[in-house]
Amino acid sequence: MSALTDDSIPTARRSYSDEMVAFVLMTALLVVVPFTGVYPFFVMQGLCFALLACAFNLLVGYGGLLSFGHAMFLGTAGYFTAHALKVWGVSPELGIIVGILGAAGLAVITGLIAIRRLGIYFAMITLALSQLVYFIYLQTPFTHGEDGIQGIPQGKMFGIFDLSQPTTLYYVILIGFLLGFLLIYRAINSPFGEVLKSIRENEQRAISLGYKTDQYKLLAYILSGTLAGFAGSLKVFVAQNASLTDVHWTMSGEIVLMTLVGGLGTVFGPVVGAFVIIAMQQYLAGFGQWVTVIQGLVFVVCVLTFRRGIIGELAHYFRRSL
Amino acid sequence: MSINLQALSAQLLVGLINGSFYALLSLGLAVIFGMLNIINFAHGALYMMGAFCAYFLLNGLGLSYWPALIIAPIAVGIFGMILERTMLKWLTGLDHLYGLLLTFGLALIIQGIFQNYFGSSGLPYAIPDQLKGGMNLGFMFLPIYRGWVVIFSLVVCLLTWYLIERTQLGAYLRAATENPTLVRAFGINVPRMITLTYGLGVGLAALAGVLSAPINQVRPLMGSDLIIVVFAVVVIGGMGSIMGSIITGFSLGIIEGLTKYFYPEASNTVVFVLMVLVLLVKPAGLTGRAT
Numbered sequence: 001m002s003a004l005t006d007d008s009i010p011t012a013r014r015s016y017s018d019e020m021v022a023f024v025l026m027t028a029l030l031v032v033v034p035f036t037g038v039y040p041f042f043v044m045q046g047l048c049f050a051l052l053a054c055a056f057n058l059l060v061g062y063g064g065l066l067s068f069g070h071a072m073f074l075g076t077a078g079y080f081t082a083h084a085l086k087v088w089g090v091s092p093e094l095g096i097i098v099g100i101l102g103a104a105g106l107a108v109i110t111g112l113i114a115i116r117r118l119g120i121y122f123a124m125i126t127l128a129l130s131q132l133v134y135f136i137y138l139q140t141p142f143t144h145g146e147d148g149i150q151g152i153p154q155g156k157m158f159g160i161f162d163l164s165q166p167t168t169l170y171y172v173i174l175i176g177f178l179l180g181f182l183l184i185y186r187a188i189n190s191p192f193g194e195v196l197k198s199i200r201e202n203e204q205r206a207i208s209l210g211y212k213t214d215q216y217k218l219l220a221y222i223l224s225g226t227l228a229g230f231a232g233s234l235k236v237f238v239a240q241n242a243s244l245t246d247v248h249w250t251m252s253g254e255i256v257l258m259t260l261v262g263g264l265g266t267v268f269g270p271v272v273g274a275f276v277i278i279a280m281q282q283y284l285a286g287f288g289q290w291v292t293v294i295q296g297l298v299f300v301v302c303v304l305t306f307r308r309g310i311i312g313e314l315a316h317y318f319r320r321s322l
Numbered sequence: 323m324s325i326n327l328q329a330l331s332a333q334l335l336v337g338l339i340n341g342s343f344y345a346l347l348s349l350g351l352a353v354i355f356g357m358l359n360i361i362n363f364a365h366g367a368l369y370m371m372g373a374f375c376a377y378f379l380l381n382g383l384g385l386s387y388w389p390a391l392i393i394a395p396i397a398v399g400i401f402g403m404i405l406e407r408t409m410l411k412w413l414t415g416l417d418h419l420y421g422l423l424l425t426f427g428l429a430l431i432i433q434g435i436f437q438n439y440f441g442s443s444g445l446p447y448a449i450p451d452q453l454k455g456g457m458n459l460g461f462m463f464l465p466i467y468r469g470w471v472v473i474f475s476l477v478v479c480l481l482t483w484y485l486i487e488r489t490q491l492g493a494y495l496r497a498a499t500e501n502p503t504l505v506r507a508f509g510i511n512v513p514r515m516i517t518l519t520y521g522l523g524v525g526l527a528a529l530a531g532v533l534s535a536p537i538n539q540v541r542p543l544m545g546s547d548l549i550i551v552v553f554a555v556v557v558i559g560g561m562g563s564i565m566g567s568i569i570t571g572f573s574l575g576i577i578e579g580l581t582k583y584f585y586p587e588a589s590n591t592v593v594f595v596l597m598v599l600v601l602l603v604k605p606a607g608l609t610g611r612a613t
């Protein structure tokens with residue numbers, strides 16, 4: 001038994017109409033952002049982390065597998081995309097593909113190792129693997145060690161869309177996020193997603209029903225890692241750099257925190273959680289290490305009193321499916 | 323390739339010292355996991371607190387290394403027991419991932435507070451006078467303090483093993499790990515034992531912190547990377563056996579030391595690579611039961 005089997009994860013019947021309304025609202029809100037005067041860089045960064053948290057949530061919220069090393073996909077895709085754009089001079093769309101392939105490859109390798117143990121060991125193994133990846137990137141020349149890859153050209157997407165234009169870049173990032181989001185939504189509502197949830201609830205029973213649970217878990221892990229890589233590739237165009245920060249375990253912790261705050265196993269929770277945490281970091285940027293302390297406090301408060309997260313609590317209170 | 327015995331034995335000694343810390347920390351993790359079903363992510367932060375406690379005792383109260391060796395583990399152990407009583411206790415019955423998340427949060431809080439007050443650089447802590455200097459063993463020069471750390475850690479590890487595997491109290495403890503309800507039916511106060519167990523595990527971490535203070539300097543982040551290596555040690559050894567944790571801890575330290583001599587580029591990844599190999603060959607860990 002490794003699943004997150006307690007009251008904090010919604011198990012009630014899903015209502016697709018609720019989710020559709022919420023999706024349309026979210027999309028409408030995000031589409032009008034450039035006209036509202038909100039700092040677009042902040043929203044773009046938020047979208048990348050939102051996609052990352054959604055990808056992570058696919059694994060932990062639906063598969064019950066807590067990965068403590070998801071930063072390795074973010075960082076790997078970031079480095080690969082950055083290297084392809086800057087050194088090989090490829091077009092943005094190709095750069096994204098290179099990044100995604102890098103993350104997918106890493107997900108296959110680490111997935112085959114990590115799914116050999118369950119529950120608490122899975123978390124420790126993914127953390128150790130990501131630390132291994134971190135040290136490799138610290139030492140290989142192409143990542144430029146502590147400096148990272150900087151001054152990455154943004155280029156023209158499909159030869160038409162100039163990504164150095166903030167508004168164009170914003171909509172490209174938004175479309176990327178929505179594509180990833182819908183893919184995850186499709187996955188959790190497919191037969192594959194149902195089997196994944198059954199593994200979360202009771203793996204032994206799923207095995208006895210004839211499902212090869214290891215294959216499902218591996219597939220979920222690869223899908224999650226690949227999509228996290230997609231987020232990492234998109235982030236390169238926003239931040240225009242790729243650095244060790246994105247591979248460090250503190251980043252993995254932040255991904256967990258975003259998902260936990262928004263609501264594990266909810267459709268929209270990770271999006272809300274990502275924006276909450278990014279906003280918090282933005283406002284507290286001048287307070288030095290107190291940000292870390294506050295993040296720790298949020299962890300503690302969430303685990304002790306608020307396990308459903310923001311969206312999970314709302315959904316529970318209004319008896320809606322979000 | 324010619325082997326420089328002097329350099330090799332120096333790296334082996336560094337490996338043995340790291341191995342002592344791995345053993346003390348993974349031992350504490352295993353004891354805590356057995357009773358509380360929690361992986362204590364705050365272990366590295368509490369190890370750091372042990373070192374800082376020794377630093378405060380010396381610079382605030384003028385108490386030397388020797389009292390610190392006793393006071394610091396007790397003080398940090400009590401702090402741990404307060405954490406257990408006020409927070410960890412409420413997670414009983416929940417999935418153990420929540421324990422990992424809660425203790426991760428605690429680690430961030432503790433490390434963040436220390437970083438705010440002490441920055442990220444190291445504070446010096448002098449080797450106690452009685453253990454200064456070194457001995458010439460013919461093939462190598464042995465700094466006495468380093469020898470002391472290895473021997474003292476080994477003794478503490480073996481005492482812990484004895485306490486858990488060979489005493490009445492340990493028998494209660496092992497019984498309560500297997501079936502807490504039944505043990506409570508015999509009139510044994512299991513919640514109090516859980517608190518004490520957490521205090522013991524945390525105390526071992528703090529003791530490792532005091533031992534490392536004169537070697538590695540006292541830094542707010544001294545435990546944060548160490549704990550990840552210790553997790554890999556725990557995955558390799560499995561958490562089923564106390565002796566297993568001790569042996570795995572020391573052996574991995576030695577292997578790391580050898581790597582530092584023969585292939586220094588891999589010295590900070592070798593434990594993780596070994597973890598991967600063990601997972602591929604023997605997924606349940608070397609001594610652990612499959613989970």
